[in-house]
Amino acid sequence: xxxxxxxxxxxxxxxxxxxxxxxxxxxxxxxxxxxxxxxxxxxxxxxxxxxxxxxxxxxxxxxxxxxxxxxxxxxxxxxxxxxxxxxxxxxxxxxxxxxxxxxxxxxxxxxxxxxxxxxxx
Amino acid sequence: xxxxxxxxxxxxxxxxxxxxxxxxxxxxxxxxxxxxxxxxxxxxxxxxxxxxxxxxxxxxxxxxxxxxxxxxxxxxxxxxxxxxxxxxxxxxxxxxxxxxxxxxxxxx
Numbered sequence: 001x002x003x004x005x006x007x008x009x010x011x012x013x014x015x016x017x018x019x020x021x022x023x024x025x026x027x028x029x030x031x032x033x034x035x036x037x038x039x040x041x042x043x044x045x046x047x048x049x050x051x052x053x054x055x056x057x058x059x060x061x062x063x064x065x066x067x068x069x070x071x072x073x074x075x076x077x078x079x080x081x082x083x084x085x086x087x088x089x090x091x092x093x094x095x096x097x098x099x100x101x102x103x104x105x106x107x108x109x110x111x112x113x114x115x116x117x118x119x120x121x
Numbered sequence: 122x123x124x125x126x127x128x129x130x131x132x133x134x135x136x137x138x139x140x141x142x143x144x145x146x147x148x149x150x151x152x153x154x155x156x157x158x159x160x161x162x163x164x165x166x167x168x169x170x171x172x173x174x175x176x177x178x179x180x181x182x183x184x185x186x187x188x189x190x191x192x193x194x195x196x197x198x199x200x201x202x203x204x205x206x207x208x209x210x211x212x213x214x215x216x217x218x219x220x221x222x223x224x225x226x227x228x229x
Contacts, residue, residue, distance in 0.1 A: 035216070047165065047208055047220040060216040096164055104170045106212025107155045111164035 002026040004112035018084040022097030034101040038082045040093040127221035133229045140196040144209035153213040160205045
């Protein structure tokens with residue numbers, strides 16, 4: 001059974017960089033046909049897709065966040081990471097990692113449990 | 122940008138009631154639509170993919186229909202464990218995706 005687990009700093013100061021990692025177990029992050037995403041949810045609000053990294057290593061980001069986002073992969077550790085720079089209070093959210101693709105193209109079929117990141121001084 | 126408009130934003134229904142949620146896309150997205158269930162404090166769970174296909178293990182009281190711009194998600198007989206927020210999500214212009222605003226379902 002595939003499992004995803006987010007980790008990283010739960011408190012980030014304004015203007016600094018948020019860094020999170022998603023460890024994947026029970027399957028390979030290098031499997032063809034899948035992409036690996038970050039999605040966030042501000043407290044009490046809806047879901048916002050942040051970006052993908054494909055099994056090939058190519059990335060695509062939400063245009064509204066593109067200038068501040070970097071998603072990377074470490075195949076040796078079977079994990080992928082998110083960096084979001086110049087954070088403000090508006091970036092306070094639960095951050096989820098998720099898998100997309102395979103037979104359910106466009107669908108996120110496995111999710112991490114989520115990690116709350118608070119931006120505050 | 123493709124905008125996804127869900128309605129209602131919240132609803133209250135009795136156990137056993139039929140519950141219907143709609144999702145409207147700002148342009149034709151064919152059947153490139155998924156539905157998720159999110160219980161409080163939990164990650165979303167994929168219930169329906171490609172507008173009408175039930176994910177493995179999901180109870181048959183959940184269903185989805187529609188194509189083009191108008192989509193419907195139905196719970197045929199509401200159960201207490203169905204209390205959650207439901208989201209639609211379009212993927213017509215992959216890799217870019219976006220979600221509807223959500224519908225919170227409560228028990229009356």
